[in-house]
Amino acid sequence: MKPNSDEKEPEQSNWAWPRKTWSFLSEVRRRSPLIQCITNFVSMDLMANTLLSAGASPAMLHTSDEIPDFTPHINALCINVGTLSSDWLPAMKLAAETASNLGKPWVLDPVAAGASVFRMNACLELLKLKPTVIRGNGSEIMALSKASVEPTKGVDSTHESTDAVESAKALAEATGAVVAVSGAVDIVTDGKLVVGAHNGVAMMQKITATGCSVTALIAAFVAVDQNHALEATASALSVFGIAGELGLRLANGPASLRMHLIDSLYGLDEAAVLSHVKITRF
Ligand SMILES: Nc1ncnc2c1ncn2[C@@H]1O[C@H](COP(=O)(O)OP(=O)(O)OP(=O)(O)O)[C@@H](O)[C@H]1O
Numbered sequence: 001m002k003p004n005s006d007e008k009e010p011e012q013s014n015w016a017w018p019r020k021t022w023s024f025l026s027e028v029r030r031r032s033p034l035i036q037c038i039t040n041f042v043s044m045d046l047m048a049n050t051l052l053s054a055g056a057s058p059a060m061l062h063t064s065d066e067i068p069d070f071t072p073h074i075n076a077l078c079i080n081v082g083t084l085s086s087d088w089l090p091a092m093k094l095a096a097e098t099a100s101n102l103g104k105p106w107v108l109d110p111v112a113a114g115a116s117v118f119r120m121n122a123c124l125e126l127l128k129l130k131p132t133v134i135r136g137n138g139s140e141i142m143a144l145s146k147a148s149v150e151p152t153k154g155v156d157s158t159h160e161s162t163d164a165v166e167s168a169k170a171l172a173e174a175t176g177a178v179v180a181v182s183g184a185v186d187i188v189t190d191g192k193l194v195v196g197a198h199n200g201v202a203m204m205q206k207i208t209a210t211g212c213s214v215t216a217l218i219a220a221f222v223a224v225d226q227n228h229a230l231e232a233t234a235s236a237l238s239v240f241g242i243a244g245e246l247g248l249r250l251a252n253g254p255a256s257l258r259m260h261l262i263d264s265l266y267g268l269d270e271a272a273v274l275s276h277v278k279i280t281r282f
Pocket residue numbers: 111136137138155156157182183184185186199200201202203204205207208209210211212213214237240241
C-alpha cells in the first residue's frame with residue numbers, strides 16, 4: 001500500500017471530504033447557530049441572506065452599547081473591515097475580545113487590508129484578539145501577512161489565490177488562525193496542512209460581497225465544530241462554490257446569479273453535495 005493512499009489516511013483523504021462537508025451543512029441546518037456580524041454597509045444584505053439560506057441565524061448588531069449583553073449569547077462572530085471608520089473600530093475590538101474571552105470562535109475578513117495605514121493597523125490590532133479563521137482574497141492575505149501598505153485595487157484582488165500560499169501559511173503560523181484565500185481555487189491552511197477547494201464560478205467575482213458572505217458562512221460552519229476549523233472552513237468555501245455552480249445554470253448574469261446562488265444554497269441536498277465537493281490536498 002502506498003503511504004499516502006486513501007486507505008492509510010482516511011481523515012485526510014480526498015474521498016472523506018464530501019461526507020465531512022455534508023455533515024457540516026447538516027449540523028448548521030439542525031442547530032441554526034446565531035452568528036453576529038459586524039460588517040460593511042455593502043455586504044449586510046447578501047451576508048444575512050447567505051446565512052439564512054444555509055440555515056444559520058444572522059444578527060447584524062454593531063454598537064458597543066449592546067455587545068456586553070448580546071455577544072455572550074452568540075455561537076460565532078464575523079468581523080469585516082470593508083467600510084471601516086474610527087467610530088466602528090472600538091466595537092469590533094470589544095466584540096472580538098468578548099468572543100475570545102468566552103471561547104467563542106470568531107472570523108476576520110481583512111477587506112482591502114493594504115489600502116491604508118489606518119486599515120492595516122486596525123487589522124493588526126484585531127489579529128492580536130486571536131481570530132479562529134482569517135479569510136481574504138489573494139492581495140489581502142499577502143498584504144496582511146507582510147503588514148505592507150502599498151497601492152492596491154482596493155477590495156478586489158490583483159493576485160491569484162495560489163500566489164498567496166506562502167503568505168497564508170506564514171500568517172497562520174504567526175497568528176494561530178486558520179487562513180483561507182479565496183479565488184479560482186480556495187486555499188485553506190493552518191500553517192502546515194494546505195487544502196484547496198475547487199468549487200465556484202468566475203462570475204461570483206462580479207457580485208459584490210460574495211467574499212464577505214462566504215466569510216460569514218465560514219463562521220457558521222466553525223460555530224458547529226470549532227475544534228475542526230480547517231475542515232469547517234474548507235467545507236463552507238466548497239458549499240458556497242457549489243451554490244454558485246448550480247446557480248449559474250439558471251442565471252443570465254451577475255444579478256440573477258446572486259438570486260440563484262441563494263436559492264441553490266437553500267436547496268442543496270445530500271446528493272448534490274456528495275457529487276460536487278472538490279477539496280484536495282494542495
Ligand atoms: N475564478 C473563480 N472561479 C471560481 N470561483 C471563484 C473565482 N473567483 C472567486 N471565486 C469565488 O467567489 C467567492 C468570492 O471570492 P473573492 O476572491 O472574489 O472574494 P473577495 O475579493 O473578498 O470579494 P468581496 O470583497 O466582493 O466580498 C468565493 O467563494 C470564491 O471561491
